[in-house]
Amino acid sequence: MSAETAGSVPATRTPNVRTLKFAESIFVPVFALFGSFLIFSLFLLVIGKSPIDFFTLVWTGGFGSSFSIQQSLQRSAPLILTALAFAIPARIGLTMIGAEGALVLGGFAAAAVAIPLVTGGAAAPIAWLIMAITAMAAGGLWIGLAGWLRHYRGVNETISSLLLSYIAIAIMNFFVEGALRDPASANKPSTMPIGDAYRIGSIPGTDVHWGFAAGVALAIILFILMSRTTFGFAARMTGGNVRAAKAQGLPVGFLMVACCAIAGCCAGLAGFFEVAVIHGQANASLVAGYGFTGILVAFLARHNPLMIVPVAIIFGAIAAAGGLVQRRMGMPDATVLVLQGIIFVVLLASETLYGRLKFFQPEARGDRT
Amino acid sequence: MMDSAFITVLIAMLGGAIRVSTPFMFVALGECLTEKSGRINLGLEGNLVLGAMVAYAISFHTGNPWIGVLAAGGSGLILGALHGYICKLPKVNDIAVGIAIMSFGTGVAFFFGKPYIQPSAPRLDAIHLGDWTGNSALAQALQVNPLFFVGIILAVAMSWAFANTRWGLIVRMTGDSAASARAMGVSVDWVRFLATAAGGFLAGVGGAFLSLYYPGSWNQGLSSGQGLMAVALVIFARWDPIRCIWAALLFGAAGAIGPSLQSVGISQGYYFFNAAPYILTLFIMIASARSKGAAREVPGELSITK
Incomplete structure (x- = not known):
């Protein structure tokens, strides 16, 4: 969310290098996070489980109530x-x-x-x-x-x-x-x-x-x-x-x-x-x-x-929601480990995007500060 | 009395060293190959655990443990290829990717391995080398798994190939100087990708040994960090496949001291023997860090030695 707000600075005002760098450093990890959620959803579909159920449960187990927030x-x-x-x-x-x-x-x-x-x-x-x-x-x-x-x-x-x-x-x-x-x-x-x-x-x-x-x-x-x-x-x-x-x-x-x-x-x-x-x-x-x-x-x-x-x-x-996922969906407690692993791998691979997305490069935008 | 206790410990240690060292041997040879090409893979722990799970599951379903070993190698190959592919991308940190692969591999292994904790799968058979001695303790110590010999043959073959073949030269050159490899028209990324994938295969086979021979079952606490220590082992062996075997035997013997002492009733104080190889490796690193002679043995492109 914040990536979009930070990235969509009105064209009339020149964003400086710092803002662009900051926007990039938010956008890339958020992009990687959603990318890994997508991959994990595919994984769930392949083994015949519902990704929607899973992420709803993770949300409930992680942030759904004051109890679960405290657990997190x-x-x-x-x-x-x-x-x-x-x-x-x-x-x-x-x-x-x-x-x-x-x-x-x-x-x-x-x-x-x-x-x-x-x-x-x-x-x-x-x-x-x-x-x-x-x-x-x-x-x-x-x-x-x-x-x-x-x-x-x-x-x-x-x-x-x-x-x-x-x-x-x-x-x-x-x-x-x-x-x-x-x-x-x-x-x-x-x-x-x-x-x-x-x-x-x-x-x-x-x-x-x-x-x-x-x-x-x-x-x-x-x-x-x-x-x-x-x-x-x-x-x-x-x-x-x-x-x-x-x-x-x-x-x-x-x-x-x-x-x-x-x-x-x-x-x-x-x-x-x-x-x-x-x-x-x-x-x-x-x-x-x-x-x-x-x-x-x-x-x-x-x-x-x-x-x-x-x-x-x-x-x-994610760790706190593991128990709930295990009970409600009948999946092993290692499910959260798989999700974590996918996030980590995708995230580190996404490091390569820094400096490659034209949108965040002041030179490419023609407004060097 | 003291003498016989001492001999009991020695025999138990010999058998233990051979048993415990085999997975060390495979991860070390895999890591050695990868590092020779100039890249470090800290994720072999993931390959080891996933390999152990896959070997056990496949052996259970097919009834043939050797198919399990191959499948374990295949799973390691895939994880290694994943590591190799991601590290090909610019600006990616190979050490961090290794830790991510470790966490991914163990996660996947625990996820799919849950149903295999209970059932028992056919295990690998040992070769009985010591039956002629008529000494039951010695005979037991000399029950050696064929994979142990596979590892030794592999080390000799690798050592020979590094020195005498075109492929070996290309791998070493890529590891020592990417610039000269490029000048020779070698694709550095491709060589490292293949070396990482092949190294991953070997680590997977090491995992198969854990679940199919010793300790010989699948559970979540199966590996005690052998994969993670592969890096230290290779440094200890100064990037030489033959010395990797000796280093693996030494690490294995140190790990076997505890159980051997327990067999004669000493159950305390052996944790320092377990840690001894790590302390020794650290001292070797300190001693060789600034020595020019030691620097010659290190692949020049390796990020950990720059």
């Missing part, structure tokens, strides 16, 4: 944070895919540091603060390490962050199966539960937990940081051209490590909320693929922290 927001919380963890390094030119590991490590660190706090009877808000800081520190250290290796040792950050993810998961498993295992967790090794008194509740008047609020707040803060401060300007310049940035005397190494550490903090915080809100302890459930879905959310949002929030909510809604 709930599910979007970790996605906002892991998407930020991909988007911020992407702005400085790094492809960092280790959010999964930083989330797991952050969640585990929070659960581990909670053990003495809970047994010592610390006040809940203080315990939360310490847990959150520990989780962010653990995540920040992890992704920051990948950034450091990249700049100072020339190690490719994509692969090192992937490897570090596996190492993080192994660290959690090691402690969860060993020293920090709760003897009561027989089939699924876990850390000691933090207990109901230390579980974080919902935002008053809703069922939405505080992780969503934290995600939105961080998205706004990081948007301001990346587009309204010298730090953000320097980071984006480094992302555009490292050599030029070095020639200008920018502290490239510091910027890279800082952006990666921020990213890790976001993912670590997601882990903290998973533990303090959802699971109440650290175990293998933390390895839920949020890190990888976050990457694709960040791509759909064009690495813009503010756009990440609505995109994450859309994916949260």
Whole structure:
């Protein structure tokens, strides 16, 4: 919708390059989204299901009632944070895919540091603060390490962050199966539960937990940081051209490590909320693929922290509607995974459209500003 | 007493390494071929899971597991071709496309795989290499699946082809310098498309091994990230098919340490052995990142090593 309004600027007024670029960055993802809905509808027709029923159900399950909206927001919380963890390094030119590991490590660190706090009877808000800081520190250290290796040792950050993810998961498993295992967790090794008194509740008047609020707040803060401060300007310049940035005397190494550490903090915080809100302890459930879905959310949002929030909510809604689709249409719960997969593939293929649609090119319109 | 426990662990590890390493071998060889052509495919996890599901389903319906293996390769070929086609488009990020393919492939596999979790399909038979020893533990460890040997033959053939054939030279040239490949009149996009599709085929076969031999059933938690680790394996093997076999065996052995220790009653602390190959790969990357000698082995066009 907004693509049309932004694109159909009256011909009498000359749209400037910024407006055109913005319109393009809205139009292409929306086009890709509808393209993938079309492909998925064809898929449904082939297997003999009604696309209209499906999308009606997704709408009902995702946004139909205040309950389902709250469910969607709930599910979007970790996605906002892991998407930020991909988007911020992407702005400085790094492809960092280790959010999964930083989330797991952050969640585990929070659960581990909670053990003495809970047994010592610390006040809940203080315990939360310490847990959150520990989780962010653990995540920040992890992704920051990948950034450091990249700049100072020339190690490719994509692969090192992937490897570090596996190492993080192994660290959690090691402690969860060993020293920090709760003897009561027989089939699924876990850390000691933090207990109901230390579980974080919902935002008053809703069922939405505080992780969503934290995600939105961080998205706004990081948007301001990346587009309204010298730090953000320097980071984006480094992302555009490292050599030029070095020639200008920018502290490239510091910027890279800082952006990666921020990213890790976001993912670590997601882990903290998973533990303090959802699971109440650290175990293998933390390895839920949020890190990888976050990457694709960040791509759909064009690495813009503010756009990440609505995109994450859309994916949260699709995930939240999964149960309803399963019950009403008798389709497997993996249906939403197929839809997500199609969206991701089409979306990334649509990246090729940037700069190719004549309508959005000022040169082609003959009104260079 | 200590000695016999030690030998039990060693034998269990040998058998485990051979069993666990086979899927690693196929994804690594597939990834190696793709990366040699100058492109990286992070989506082989999707091929692996889809391959496992397709192999199981086809084996169940036809009663012949080998048709299942071929079908798994075919499904991997399609996913690889999809990756190769999308990456041909300008401005598309091959790493992100890989993650999208991974998510698409696993989604499709879980969607169509639901009805096959319960029924049991005919599985691949093993070749009994150790029956003559008269030692039941050793005999069990030496039950080797034919796909293991297929993988080794394939690695030798690939290694030979890279060095001695026109096709091998074209793939290597495309991977080292797209500009010189173009100057020779080679279509870079086409070579990479074929290499990605063929690599996808191999990863699909690796998936078939998972569902039809070891662990030998289909469920959603079947793969433990073997496809995703293919990239690390190939770096570990420095883009050499023969070394891919050794790397796969090493990764397999590390994965087999846990269950082998469990067989003698040690059930804790082996997670670090599981993580050992990843730590080792990371150190190799750190050590070789700035070395000129190591840089010679890396395909020059690869986005992850620039």
